[in-house]
Amino acid sequence: MIKQLPLIIEEAREGLRAKKFSCRELVDAYFERIEKIDGTLNSFITIEKESARVCANECDEQIALTGYPEDKPLFGIPFAVKDAICTEGIRSTASAKILDNYIPPFDATVIAKLKNAGGIILGKNNCDAFGHGASNENSQYGPVPNPWNIKMVAGGSSGGSAAAVSANFCAFAIGEDTGGSIRQPAAFCGLAGLRPSYGRNSRYGVMPMASSLDTVGPLARTVQDVALLMEVMAGKDERDGTTVQDAVPAYSAEIAKLPKKLRVGLPQEYFTGDLEEETKNIIEKAIEDIKNLGVQVSEVSLPHTKFSVPVYYIVVPAEDSDGVRAEVDNLFDTYAESRAIGFPTEVKRRIMIGTFSLSSGYYDAYYAHAQKVRTLIRQDFDKVFETVDLLLTPTTPTPAFPLGSKTEDPIAMYLADVFAVSASLAGLPALSVSAGFNAAGLPVGLQIIGPRLHELEVLQLGYAYEQINKWFLKQPSL
Numbered sequence: 205m206i207k208q209l210p211l212i213i214e215e216a217r218e219g220l221r222a223k224k225f226s227c228r229e230l231v232d233a234y235f236e237r238i239e240k241i242d243g244t245l246n247s248f249i250t251i252e253k254e255s256a257r258v259c260a261n262e263c264d265e266q267i268a269l270t271g272y273p274e275d276k277p278l279f280g281i282p283f284a285v286k287d288a289i290c291t292e293g294i295r296s297t298a299s300a301k302i303l304d305n306y307i308p309p310f311d312a313t314v315i316a317k318l319k320n321a322g323g324i325i326l327g328k329n330n331c332d333a334f335g336h337g338a339s340n341e342n343s344q345y346g347p348v349p350n351p352w353n354i355k356m357v358a359g360g361s362s363g364g365s366a367a368a369v370s371a372n373f374c375a376f377a378i379g380e381d382t383g384g385s386i387r388q389p390a391a392f393c394g395l396a397g398l399r400p401s402y403g404r405n406s407r408y409g410v411m412p413m414a415s416s417l418d419t420v421g422p423l424a425r426t427v428q429d430v431a432l433l434m435e436v437m438a439g440k441d442e443r444d445g446t447t448v449q450d451a452v453p454a455y456s457a458e459i460a461k462l463p464k465k466l467r468v469g470l471p472q473e474y475f476t477g478d479l480e481e482e483t484k485n486i487i488e489k490a491i492e493d494i495k496n497l498g499v500q501v502s503e504v505s506l507p508h509t510k511f512s513v514p515v516y517y518i519v520v521p522a523e524d525s526d527g528v529r530a531e532v533d534n535l536f537d538t539y540a541e542s543r544a545i546g547f548p549t550e551v552k553r554r555i556m557i558g559t560f561s562l563s564s565g566y567y568d569a570y571y572a573h574a575q576k577v578r579t580l581i582r583q584d585f586d587k588v589f590e591t592v593d594l595l596l597t598p599t600t601p602t603p604a605f606p607l608g609s610k611t612e613d614p615i616a617m618y619l620a621d622v623f624a625v626s627a628s629l630a631g632l633p634a635l636s637v638s639a640g641f642n643a644a645g646l647p648v649g650l651q652i653i654g655p656r657l658h659e660l661e662v663l664q665l666g667y668a669y670e671q672i673n674k675w676f677l678k679q680p681s682l
């Protein structure tokens with residue numbers, strides 16, 4: 205019997221290794237908790253009880269025969285997957301009714317790698333449909349309340365994944381981040397979540413949202429777990445031509461070696477009007493903690509930051525809409541009807557904005573122009589990384605906001621991404637790590653941004669900070 209579910213992956217591995225519990229007991233304990241509490245959180249769309257139990261039994265047999273296989277870093281570790289990521293034989297809806305009965309015949313590359321490392325899929329997580337959103341309220345399977353306060357949003361678009369890890373329904377979850385969809389829900393739910401550099405992890409089998417920005421990465425309770433998961437997930441994939449050849453560092457072995465004389469920049473544009481006062485105070489306290497680690501901190505500037513949200517919301521809908529246009533006459537009614545029912549409002553809005561900004565006459569004024577400003581945003585980062593190694597910012601301007609408070613105002617919802625989208629447009633790695641809680645008990649996230657492919661330094665600083673307050677030990681009371 206498991207009295208207390210493990211909080212981090214190594215604790216689960218140790219429990220299995222030392223036979224404190226069997227893998228089957230672990231899987232069943234998570235299912236029991238899901239059944240008891242997920243009626244409130246709605247974090248799962250599909251639960252895979254049968255196949256997970258079969259996998260767990262197989263793991264137990266292998267442990268009994270040959271002991272715990274140390275070469276499999278996730279052996280017997282239960283996890284969950286955002287529903288916009290394909291999983292072989294498991295329904296993958298992307299939270300849109302148009303895919304309600306879609307069962308992919310293949311695994312996304314990252315999922316295949318996690319399974320090869322011994323991970324066991326418990327089910328698929330609710331999200332904003334096709335990743336479109338910042339609150340998980342654009343799901344055709346209902347919203348996901350925040351485990352710390354069920355009147356608040358869990359964040360989006362990977363809100364179900366964040367809520368599931370935070371509520372201890374699984375050891376970790378896999379999300380997708382185009383413009384903040386891993387970092388923002390991680391921040392709102394008190395977790396660590398990494399958006400890797402564009403091209404670091406394969407996107408094969410991840411339902412595309414905006415192909416020049418999409419990334420796939422882990423949500424876990426600690427930065428240490430994120431490092432371990434990245435080690436399993438990252439690397440070149442022949443099936444995704446945008447993945448890079450560069451060797452994947454031994455993130456978990458290197459994570460505790462914070463580089464000496466690390467220089468960190470605070471981009472002043474992230475500490476202005478948009479940032480709520482209490483969140484600012486919490487982030488400033490985190491910066492003090494980081495200074496006390498011997499890190500050199502200075503103010504820097506990313507002057508084109510104010511254009512990031514407008515540029516993002518032109519480029520992303522344009523890439524979104526490209527590929528869903530089909531105006532074949534006799535099929536028109538079928539397409540019109542199925543999309544009217546099968547796509548939520550936000551998906552339709554983005555397809556319309558994107559189609560408009562790509563149409564002749566408007567292309568130069570909107571899409572081409574936005575791409576030019578995107579280059580300026582990237583150049584801001586190139587320049588700043590000549591003088592500092594990493595950047596520190598709040599992940600979000602406020603903690604989790606009330607359910608329903610922004611659903612009627614798409615612009616207000618888009619502005620929830622204000623601190624997340626710049627790193628996305630520039631293809632950079634960015635981590636959100638828990639920086640503690642506000643007076644109302646809601647988590648606040650600290651964002652660490654690094655130069656492209658410098659996940660290791662980002663994780664090293666995140667880990668060093670995480671050790672100071674160990675916020676991850678605090679759990680929501682559910």
Ligand code: GLN
Nearest residue numbers: 335337338382383384385
């Ligand atoms: N909130 C952002 C959007 O709606 C982020 C989406 C994402 O990263 N998938 O586009």
